Amino acid sequence: MNPLLSKLHNNLLVADGAVGTILYSEGIDTCPEAYNLTHPEKIERIHRSYIEAGADIIQTNTYGANFEKLKPFGLEHKVKDIHQAAVRIAKRAANDQTFILGTIGGFRGIKQEDLELSSILYHSGIQIDTLVESGVDGLLFETYYDLDELTQVIQETKRKYPELPLIAQFTALNTNYLRDGTPINKALKQIIASGANVVGLNCHHGPHHMQESFSHIELPENAYLSCYPNASLLDLENSEFKYSDNAAYFGEVAKQIVDEGVRIIGGCCGTTPEHIQHIKSAVKDLTPITQKNVIPFEKHSNRTNHTQPNHNLTDKVKSRPTIIVELDTPKHLDTDKFFRNIRQLDEADIDAVTLADNSLATVRISNIAAASIIKQQYDIEPLVHITCRDRNLIGLQSHLLGLSLLGVNEILTITGDPAKVGNLPGASNVYDVNSKGLTEIALRFNQGINTDGDALKVHTNFNIAGAFDPNVRKLDGAVRRLERKSESGMHYFLTQPVYSKAKIKEVYEATKHLDTPLFIGIMPITSYKNALFLHNEVPGIKLSEEVLQKFEAVKDDKAKTKELSMRISKDLIDTVHEYFNGLYLITPFQSVEYTLELANYSKQITTNTNKQEAIL
Structure with a gap:
C-alpha cells in the first residue's frame, strides 16, 4: 500500500494551513504562486513553520498556478516552472516524516466560467503531470465547486496514475448541499467512485459549520475523510478584511471534527502555524473512529409557485x-x-x-x-x-x-x-x-x-x-x-x-x-436623421441607398416621413409573418x-x- 494511505489506515494526520494569508500579511503585490520563482526562501520558511507546528502533510504552493489564474499576472507561460519550483521548495523544507501533496485548484468558481471542460482537463493535466514528475507523494484537488469538473479530473488522473493517492475536496456554500443542489454526502460518494482515496471539504466555512457539515456525512467504506476549514467567517476591520484570531478555539473544534470521522485535518484561508499547532495538540492522542451515527438533514422540499401563468x-x-x-x-x-x-x-x-x-x-x-x-x-x-x-x-x-x-x-x-x-x-x-x-x-x-x-x-x-x-x-x-x-x-x-x-x-x-x-x-x-444614424453608426445595420433617398426626399414633411416609415415597416412585417x-x-x-x-x-x-x- 502507498505510504500515505498506509499511514492513514490507523492514524490521524495533521495538514498545514494557508500560505497566501501569511504572504498577504507581509504585503505581497502579486499572486502567491509567483513567489515560488521570485522569493523561494519565503515559501520554504512558511513550509518549515507549519512542519515545526506539527503538520504531517504540507501542500505545494500551487493552488492558483493554472493557466487561467496566472494569465492576469502575465505568468501563464510559467505554469511548469512554478510547479517544479514549488516541489523543490517543499522537499527542501520537509523532513523524513513529512508527506508532500501537489495542489491543484478548481477552475469553475462561484462566477460563471465559459471555459470548456476539455480545456480544464488539458490545463489541469499539465499541472498534474508536472507535479507527479517532480515527485510528490499525492495530489490534493481543493476548492472545487463543480461536481462534474471534479469527477472528470479525478477520473482522468486515476486513469494515468492509478497508484497515486488522490485527495479531493469540494467547497460548499452551505452545510448540506453543493451549489447545484447535490447533497454533499452523495457528491463525496461519486468522487470516491471516480477514484479518489480521500474526500472532504475545504474553504468557505469555519470550523463550526464544517463540523455541522460532517455530522451529516457517512464514513466511506473504501476511502477516508479530510477537512480544511477557514479560520472563521470574514470580518471587516479598519477597511481591511480579516479572520478572527481564534487558534485555540480552532483546536477545540478540531476534536469534534475528528469525532465525525475526519482523518486529515488542516486549515484553509486565514489559518496560520498557530492554528495548526493547536490542532496538533488537540488531536495528538486521538485515534480515528470507525463507526458513527450520521445525523439526517432536512432535504429540499419545494412547493409550486402558484403565480405561474397558464401560458407563457x-x-x-x-x-x-x-x-x-x-x-x-x-x-x-x-x-x-x-x-x-x-x-x-x-x-x-x-x-x-x-x-x-x-x-x-x-x-x-x-x-x-x-x-x-x-x-x-x-x-x-x-x-x-x-x-x-x-x-x-x-x-x-x-x-x-x-x-x-x-x-x-x-x-x-x-x-x-x-x-x-x-x-x-x-x-x-x-x-x-x-x-x-x-x-x-x-x-x-x-x-x-x-x-x-x-x-x-x-x-x-x-x-x-x-x-x-x-x-x-x-x-x-x-x-x-x-x-x-x-x-x-x-x-x-x-x-x-x-x-x-x-x-x-x-x-x-x-x-x-x-x-x-x-x-x-x-x-x-x-426621420431622415434617424435613418442616417442607423445606417452609419449602428453596427450591422445598412439601409439601401434607395431607402435613404426616400427619407431624404420627405425629411421636411413629418406626415410623409411617418407614412414612408409605416410602409417600409409593414412590408417588413409581411415578410416576418411568412417565416x-x-x-x-x-x-x-x-x-x-x-x-x-x-x-x-x-x-x-x-x-x-x-x-x-x-x-x-
Whole structure:
C-alpha cells in the first residue's frame, strides 16, 4: 500500500494551513504562486513553520498556478516552472516524516466560467503531470465547486496514475448541499467512485459549520475523510478584511471534527502555524473512529409557485402569432405619458411589453418598479430585462426573487452594455456572470434551488428570453452563439431591429433547425436623421441607398416621413409573418402611435391569413 494511505489506515494526520494569508500579511503585490520563482526562501520558511507546528502533510504552493489564474499576472507561460519550483521548495523544507501533496485548484468558481471542460482537463493535466514528475507523494484537488469538473479530473488522473493517492475536496456554500443542489454526502460518494482515496471539504466555512457539515456525512467504506476549514467567517476591520484570531478555539473544534470521522485535518484561508499547532495538540492522542451515527438533514422540499401563468410567451408564440412591444421606462419621474402608453398597448391586446434595464447604460426608472405597477393595474404581461452589468451575484439573486414574488415570470437575461457607453462612464461594471450564467441561476431557481445549493422552498417559474443580433457580417457565427445560449436554457429570443426582407429570410434559414422561437425586431424609422444614424453608426445595420433617398426626399414633411416609415415597416412585417410567429416591435422615442399602428396591421394580416387557411 502507498505510504500515505498506509499511514492513514490507523492514524490521524495533521495538514498545514494557508500560505497566501501569511504572504498577504507581509504585503505581497502579486499572486502567491509567483513567489515560488521570485522569493523561494519565503515559501520554504512558511513550509518549515507549519512542519515545526506539527503538520504531517504540507501542500505545494500551487493552488492558483493554472493557466487561467496566472494569465492576469502575465505568468501563464510559467505554469511548469512554478510547479517544479514549488516541489523543490517543499522537499527542501520537509523532513523524513513529512508527506508532500501537489495542489491543484478548481477552475469553475462561484462566477460563471465559459471555459470548456476539455480545456480544464488539458490545463489541469499539465499541472498534474508536472507535479507527479517532480515527485510528490499525492495530489490534493481543493476548492472545487463543480461536481462534474471534479469527477472528470479525478477520473482522468486515476486513469494515468492509478497508484497515486488522490485527495479531493469540494467547497460548499452551505452545510448540506453543493451549489447545484447535490447533497454533499452523495457528491463525496461519486468522487470516491471516480477514484479518489480521500474526500472532504475545504474553504468557505469555519470550523463550526464544517463540523455541522460532517455530522451529516457517512464514513466511506473504501476511502477516508479530510477537512480544511477557514479560520472563521470574514470580518471587516479598519477597511481591511480579516479572520478572527481564534487558534485555540480552532483546536477545540478540531476534536469534534475528528469525532465525525475526519482523518486529515488542516486549515484553509486565514489559518496560520498557530492554528495548526493547536490542532496538533488537540488531536495528538486521538485515534480515528470507525463507526458513527450520521445525523439526517432536512432535504429540499419545494412547493409550486402558484403565480405561474397558464401560458407563457414561449407557448403562445409556438401556437399563434404573438406580439411583444418594447417601451423604455422614463429617465425622469414624470411617468404619466409612460403609463398612458402602457394603457394603450394593453387595450390593443399586445401580448407583452418589454422593459429594458438601463439600456445603453443610461439611468432610467427601475423596470422592476414599473413591472410591479403594470402587474397590479393592467392585464398586459411585463417582460423584464435583467442586465449583469449593474448587480453582483447577491443583487441578481435578490432581483430574481423579488420578480418572482411580484408574479413577474417573463425575463430577458442580458450581459449589458458597458458603463462607459452611457451617461455615467465612470460607473463600475460588475459582470459577476454573463447572460448564460444569469440564465443558469434562473433555471436553478425554477428547480427551487439557490446558488449555494439551498432550498428556496417555492419554485420560481421564469420563462427566459435571450438576445440575438443578426446584423453581423457572418451570420453563422452569431447562430453558433445563439445555439449555445439555447443549450444554456434560454426559452426564446428577441432580435435586434432588422431592416431587410432578405435578412429576415436569411435568419429563418439559419435558425429553422432550432426549437427555440424567435421574435423578429422591427423598429420604425422616425426621420431622415434617424435613418442616417442607423445606417452609419449602428453596427450591422445598412439601409439601401434607395431607402435613404426616400427619407431624404420627405425629411421636411413629418406626415410623409411617418407614412414612408409605416410602409417600409409593414412590408417588413409581411415578410416576418411568412417565416415567424414572433413579432418584436421596438417603440422609437416613446412614439407609441407608431407601434400601435404596426401592431394593428400585424393582427389584421395574421387574422386574414388564418381565415383563409380555415376556408381552405
